[in-house]
Amino acid sequence: MQFADLGLRASRGESISPEEALAILATADDQILDVVTAASKPRFAFFGNRVRVNFLVNLKSGRCPEDCFYCSQRLGSSAGILKYSWLSTEDAVAVARTGIAAGAQRVCLVASGTGPSNREVGKIAEVSRAIKAEHPGVEICACAGFLKDGQGEVLVDSGVDAYNHNLNAASSHYPQICTTHSYADRVDTVERAKDSGLSPCSGFIAGMGESHEQLVELAFALRELGADSIPVNFLLPFDGTPMKGTNHLTAHDCLRVLAMVRLVNPRSEIRIAAGRELHLRSMQVLGLHIANSIFLGDYLTSEGQPGQADIDMIADAGMVIEGAEHAPRATPDKTDEVALRRRGAGTQVQANA
Template structure:
């Protein structure tokens, strides 16, 4: 097993694709070899992304009242969760969210809406805000607005959106156990549509939702097949009122094995630590950043994160470089 682990980086960097069976072996790495596994995944990260780290930030632009029944989500109207539902915030707030993102040194800012898909009117409003943001602020703009057609993707691209987030969440096999109101294949086809429009893809998963190791490997392999650009790694925070409220948290060691698997299967993709990282990784958070090159700062959709200053301190402690768009940005007017 040790020889298998210690040869992983060389194999991946030579262009070899690990098999699903080897992925399962990675997830079952004995804890005494975990440092070796992290070291191998870290070598792959460093070969592709050097010592750079990127912060991203989001705005919960439309909250709750969602018709979908994702079992892990507080925003579903199907569950009695303590949430403040509201419609799409005004353009001014969308722009202010970008100002806040820049203030915490985020290189990306994502506008996120609840619901199966955004309406045409909402997309127009988002596009207007994106035009102002991209002309006046040094930050890359992403959107996460559910299922979206080609016409709307082109509109958002013309407005300045660079990347679209659309998570598969878990394997095709496990997905019906988590969501019944829309099929996994619909999400998969949306990702293909995003790519066909020439936009960058940000597609992740949430772990700790009752999936098997086979489900985890299948998701990593699907993203490898799709060639996605960024993979957000979310770990369940059980929310009262949702069907997964009583799910047990993953161990930090299991989280590290999952993160390492995704890096070894997707060496060219950005690996982004997102929701639940603090609660699930705990004292192993620094170790996770040996493998990841991005993280979400400033909080999540319905849960607060740790202070951005703490993340910046970690990056400095690890000897990594925080990258921002500020240095290469040509200001049209002073906004920050």
């Protein structure tokens, strides 16, 4: 394989072909540095040495009526997660503040469920307005399930910049990971978000038993959809879900998946999302040479590495946090954040799975 040629073409904004994408996923472990180097070309061409830091605020957790097999918040899940309905605006803003103080440039406001009611969209809008009033330069991404007519516009009016709705699995794989909605439903919401003027953020989860062909199918589907940002998750096999014990990925697999997605979507923000610490472990820093974005600290229902470790890793890689190059940073205070989440919960409180 002509790795240098792939990197050169991608750094001109061109996608590699489906055949080349498949070949990337089939490379041997002793070629991993060639793969990373090729994918680093467009990464540095379009994003320099900047890393975008995102921070999750889980507005509503658990008790979802959908049955996504990988999800700790699914119908019937017995995963030991926090379950609560809607943080107050005051608490949500306080949680967001901890991430912003540590350098997060984007705050992701997430709520579990099939899709928001208009009243719930109003709650997200209220939180967005409150965060923007304090931090006008910070971007807001909402993630609350399937959108209905007019909801995207309400979010735009409140200052929400982007909407996340992951495809999660390829069309041909979708019936094996969920029975309560379809792949087409997910595409519809990404399109609605885009049509409302929200920046489309959509990605997937690797490690759910999919084939290489299905991963390539996803990467091209996201290119077709025009996803501005692509979160790449690596399955966290929660106890209490049908995916319990599923652990097919090596750190090298994860790097190959990230590289393939980067080379198919050279100009998109590629975010290493959940599973980064579990699957990439000491190879995380190589992932930063492919992806230009990470979440800081914890995920929705699982712990990440401490925020300071993320910040140190970025510095060790010779990279800088986007938009906060000269700002002083404070580590997000995990204790405060959990306390705030509990205060909003008022119901079942357990250690994160």
